[in-house]
Amino acid sequence: MLLIPGVALIAAWIIIEGQRNNWLGQRSTQAGTNALLATLAVLAMLGLINFIGARYHLRTDLTETQLFSLAPQSRELVRNLKQPVKIWIFDVNQNPVDRDLLENYRRQSSKFEYEYVDPQAKPGLAKQFGVKEAGEVYLETNQQRKLVQVVNQSERLSEIRLTNRLQQITSGTSVxxxxxxxxxxxxxxxxxxxxxxxxxxxxxxxxxxxxxxxxxxxxxxxxxxxxxxxxxxxxxxxxxxxxxxxxxxxxxxxxxxxxxxxxxxxxxxxxxxxxxxxxxxxxxxxxxxxxxxxxxxxxxxxxxxxxxxxxxxxxxxxxxxxxxxxxxxxxxxxxxxxxxxxxxxxxxxxxxxxxxxxxxxxxxxxxxxxxxxxxxxxxxxxxxxxxxxxxxxxxxxxxxxxxxxxxxxxxxxxxxxxxxSQQDQQPLSIRPKEQKNRRVNLSVAQTVLLRSSALFILPFVGFIGAGLLWWQRR
Missing domain, CATH: 3.40.50 (Rossmann fold)
Incomplete structure (x- = not known):
């Protein structure tokens, strides 16, 4: 509350002292003022960009197979949710890949939530869900709870299983x-x-x-x-x-x-x-x-x-x-x-x-x-x-x-x-997304040529160019 009056008093003092001593008209003062204003403008723009970035999220998946994006079936299903759903992950460790997948779901609808729970810290909640081992993932909506899968070091959270279980529990129909x-x-x-x-x-x-x-x-x-x-x-x-x-x-x-x-x-x-x-x-x-x-x-x-x-x-x-x-x-x-x-x-x-x-x-x-x-x-x-x-x-x-x-x-x-089954809104099979192998395999001769180019040929070309430039300007 005192920040704005304080800034106003400092600005008033600077103006009064500047008129009394006439140092505002000096060239050094003007240059310093311009530098200060430019610095403040840059800081203001950075602050504004940071504010917009914190309030609004923009993500673009540039991978060829859309590795970090949800399948169309998943996006459509979550966007059309009619009641809130929540994912419970009973695990101490929060795998970043699993969190990214859950965040992708959450961005599609405000009715989708998720929460990590330590089953040792909250044994009562774990007992309500019938948790038998760490890593169990449950889907809950309208007091219905269904096990999605068990995640561990060798098996990560699956979009296929999560979307299909979400379809099952929200549709309320049995095919x-x-x-x-x-x-x-x-x-x-x-x-x-x-x-x-x-x-x-x-x-x-x-x-x-x-x-x-x-x-x-x-x-x-x-x-x-x-x-x-x-x-x-x-x-x-x-x-x-x-x-x-x-x-x-x-x-x-x-x-x-x-x-x-x-x-x-x-x-x-x-x-x-x-x-x-x-x-x-x-x-x-x-x-x-x-x-x-x-x-x-x-x-x-x-x-x-x-x-x-x-x-x-x-x-x-x-x-x-x-x-x-x-x-x-x-x-x-x-x-x-x-x-x-x-x-x-x-x-x-x-x-x-x-x-x-x-x-x-x-x-x-x-x-x-x-x-x-x-x-x-x-x-x-x-x-x-x-x-x-x-x-x-x-x-x-x-x-x-x-x-x-x-x-x-x-x-x-x-x-x-x-x-x-003629369930037209039922998602068809969602195939796992696989990252394509973009590794370049070089032969022995190509490896030697690449190494020689980096160590000898390119530096030699640089030296020749510098020498020609010096000879031209001497």
Whole structure:
């Protein structure tokens, strides 16, 4: 409060003394005054810049893959929050990378908060959340609390898990995916021929997964959002096929993953949709030497919501069959997975031959379609949907444990189920952002040349230039 009067008194004293002694008119005084005013102006500008910087934040991510920015799905979800949410991190250590990620979320909405808690200092709060170990991260909103993940030195906070858990707890809806069982399909529990990793990934994306035995109940449950048929080894009963047909005709959605060595007797259903499964085996002689020719590598994808962000990423399918489509009224088909053209790939009819070669008239030249997405408009829309959706892939092996997490295999499955669920606001799979390797690898000769240039050539050029300049001016 006394600062302003004090400054005013000092200014008045300077003016009075200057008029009495006439030192304000001296040249030295004027130069000093100009320097003082310039210094004060610079300090004022720096203070103003610091004030604006403290009140308003401006960040620009210049990395090629946007390593330090949230995915579009995350930004949209947080900006549209209708109730406050809070992230609780029960850990003593505050990792700066995790804090940066949480700050990115917080900047999107004032309804997003986070707090680090020492579980030893606040054991009562930790007990309320049921904390069992340090590093547990919880999401809380409207008295609901869900575990997101456990962070430690080897595992940092994941945007994928946080966004999907945020979607699950804020939407308040449960999306149910049933996995058909009873015909040798892949199992949901860990073990041989298991897709437990795929099932867990769906659970992390707010899906509820359950096995389904149609032979026992003869109809698809009313709460089914998606039916997944993962690699049946034996044929379905006619009643089961009819139940799937009725489900799809009533606005249902299904993912059929059919391997080339099986015949599930799904022709009545597939014919309705204009889909035909080729009995030949897709081979890729220009693919990976480690995987072998029976594992087609896909880097080309159709223009569809399932694959729109895949670019030229890699997915691969061990023992796959081509999938063909024919035009059908009210059904739109979009190829999803395309192999490379012949002579790299073709459909092999003689799978027992020791010598792999293309036989005209028996085999089929690539490119081959290994997966297709179809949409069927309903003549009588249901209260929840105006269309049915179907995805058919000529392979199920890519979803099994061990292969699911490699390359884009998991993304193909997760995005297919998400699209089939018709939850249009549900975020599709968010792929981890990876920093590209920009390291320059020099040969021995290049290293020697670079070192010689720095130690000898550049200094010598400098000396020559200085000598020429001196000679010119002497």
């Amino acid at each position: 149910k995916a049933y996995f058909l069982q009873g015909h040798g399909e892949s199992q949901l529990t860990a073990g041989e021929n298991s897709i437990s990793q795929a099932a867990k990934a769906l659970n992390d994306k707010s899906f509820t997964t359950e096995p389904l035995n149609l032979a026992q109940i003869s109809e698809v449950p009313k709460d089914a959002n998606v039916i997944v048929v993962a690699g049946p080894k034996r044929a379905l009963f006619d009643t089961e096929v009819k139940a799937l047909q009725n489900y799809l005709n009533g606005g249902g959605n299904a993912l059929l993953m059919i391997d080339p060595d099986t015949e599930p007797k799904l022709e009545p259903l597939l014919n309705e949709w204009g889909v035909k499964l080729d009995t030949r085996l897709a081979v890729d002689v220009a693919g990976s030497e480690a995987l072998g020719p029976a594992v087609p590598i896909v880097t080309e994808y159709g223009k569809h919501p399932i694959t729109k962000d895949f670019g030229n990423g890699i997915s691969f399918y061990r023992l796959a069959r081509p999938v063909d489509t024919t035009p059908v009224n009210n059904i739109q088909a979009t190829p999803l997975l395309l192999t490379r053209p012949y002579p790299s790939t073709w459909a092999e009819s003689d799978q027992k031959s020791e010598k792999l070669e293309f036989n005209e008239g028996q085999d089929r030249k690539g490119p081959l379609t290994l997966g297709v997405a179809l949409t069927k408009k309903l003549s009588t829309p249901t209260p929840t949907s105006g269309e049915s959706r179907l995805v058919v892939i000529g392979n199920s092996d890519f979803t099994t444990d061990g292969l699911f997490q490699q390359q884009l295999n998991g993304d193909v499955f997760l995005n297919s189920v998400s699209w089939l």
